Amino acid sequence: LHGARAWCEHVFVSRSAPRLILHADLDAFFASVEQRDDPGLRGRPVSVGGGVVMAASYEARARGVRSAMGGGRARRLCPDLVVVRPRFDAYVEASRAVFAVLDRFAPRVERGSIDEGFLDVTDVVAWPDVGAHAAALRAAVRAEVGLPISVGVGPSKVVAKVASGMAKPDGLLVVEPDRELAFLHPLDVGRIWGIGPASAQKLHRSGIRTVGDAARCGDAALVAVLGRSAGRRLDAIAHGREFQRVQTARRRRSYGAQRALGSRGRTLTHEEIAGTLEGLVDRIGRRMTGRGDAGRTVVLRLRFGDFTRATRSRSLPRATADPAALASVARTLLNDARPVIASRGLTLVGITITGLDREDDGQLVLDLGLS
DNA sequence: TCTGGGGTCCTAGGACCC
DNA sequence: TCTGGGGTCCTAGGACCC
Numbered sequence: 001l002h003g004a005r006a007w008c009e010h011v012f013v014s015r016s017a018p019r020l021i022l023h024a025d026l027d028a029f030f031a032s033v034e035q036r037d038d039p040g041l042r043g044r045p046v047s048v049g050g051g052v053v054m055a056a057s058y059e060a061r062a063r064g065v066r067s068a069m070g071g072g073r074a075r076r077l078c079p080d081l082v083v084v085r086p087r088f089d090a091y092v093e094a095s096r097a098v099f100a101v102l103d104r105f106a107p108r109v110e111r112g113s114i115d116e117g118f119l120d121v122t123d124v125v126a127w128p129d130v131g132a133h134a135a136a137l138r139a140a141v142r143a144e145v146g147l148p149i150s151v152g153v154g155p156s157k158v159v160a161k162v163a164s165g166m167a168k169p170d171g172l173l174v175v176e177p178d179r180e181l182a183f184l185h186p187l188d189v190g191r192i193w194g195i196g197p198a199s200a201q202k203l204h205r206s207g208i209r210t211v212g213d214a215a216r217c218g219d220a221a222l223v224a225v226l227g228r229s230a231g232r233r234l235d236a237i238a239h240g241r242e243f244q245r246v247q248t249a250r251r252r253r254s255y256g257a258q259r260a261l262g263s264r265g266r267t268l269t270h271e272e273i274a275g276t277l278e279g280l281v282d283r284i285g286r287r288m289t290g291r292g293d294a295g296r297t298v299v300l301r302l303r304f305g306d307f308t309r310a311t312r313s314r315s316l317p318r319a320t321a322d323p324a325a326l327a328s329v330a331r332t333l334l335n336d337a338r339p340v341i342a343s344r345g346l347t348l349v350g351i352t353i354t355g356l357d358r359e360d361d362g363q364l365v366l367d368l369g370l371s
Numbered sequence: 372t373c374t375g376g377g378g379t380c381c382t383a384g385g386a387c388c389c
Numbered sequence: 390t391c392t393g394g395g396g397t398c399c400t401a402g403g404a405c406c407c
Contacts (some may be wrong), residue, residue, distance in 0.1 A: 313400060
């Protein structure tokens, strides 16, 4: 109980008060690494990945090329586009080097993804100095790793994140504590981290276009449109009351592998699909074993020609990382899915392992019963 | 714009248990 | 006989992020 109480206090204190947060986000990360390592690519429109654009340099973006865009369209928009093959090892190494720098600038750093991090500097930087601190961070990353990085500063992770996006490329934007709502309210709701195209559209249809609209319409209306969790979160953001902690050590919750089959996936036989699945399960098994993890739930993911999806899952009595055991479950799931596959034209198969086996996995629920 | 590979979190219903 | 209040676990689908 003592531990639980200390934990609750920690969570509530750090969640209920403004902090001083930096969001540091590398610009066009994969493409910037390529331009750094090959001077011949500098100043030219670069796409990492040819089938699908995984990252586009700013020169390419100026021509309309965007990440996640099909390669054909990218080349039509930008005929002199230089397409390079991704080098994931180089990106992982560059990311490690960048976080080594970030760790020097804050006692608490959250790895948001391979190319972005949140820094809580509340306890180490006085408010008026935060701009200089952020500028020094950007200079250090540039000097030591050779990559451009943009930084947003604000009283919460969401504000810092939106600010870094507006600072790009290679910029810095500081949102002063009392300017937070003035900064957020004019923005379209879709600019908020966590409000994607589907939610933005629902809000727009209800007449809620900006964050300011969301603030005025009230918590109940937002919950009605977005559901309990997302609705309350947007309400809190719109009133400047959302203060998620910077989480330094987040544990992985799943392992997955998938393979796009293209249109030829529609003609693959059951046995060929099973063979592909076996390869994916093998890959996952190796990764899990390498990290000493095991999982109890196997999820088969399918995507079809019309981009609809389906999942089939099964939980085992005990966690395993054994590819043979996982493969046999994957096979029965594939059998379950046979009718769906036959009726819809398969274009992607994937396997995810969840229910990771960890002794310290658990949750504490505090029931408040507020009126 | 016609789409890769890796993740996280939320919602909801059903079966079961005391 | 019907029911309150408290739980667990599983499955499936969806939205979102980089």
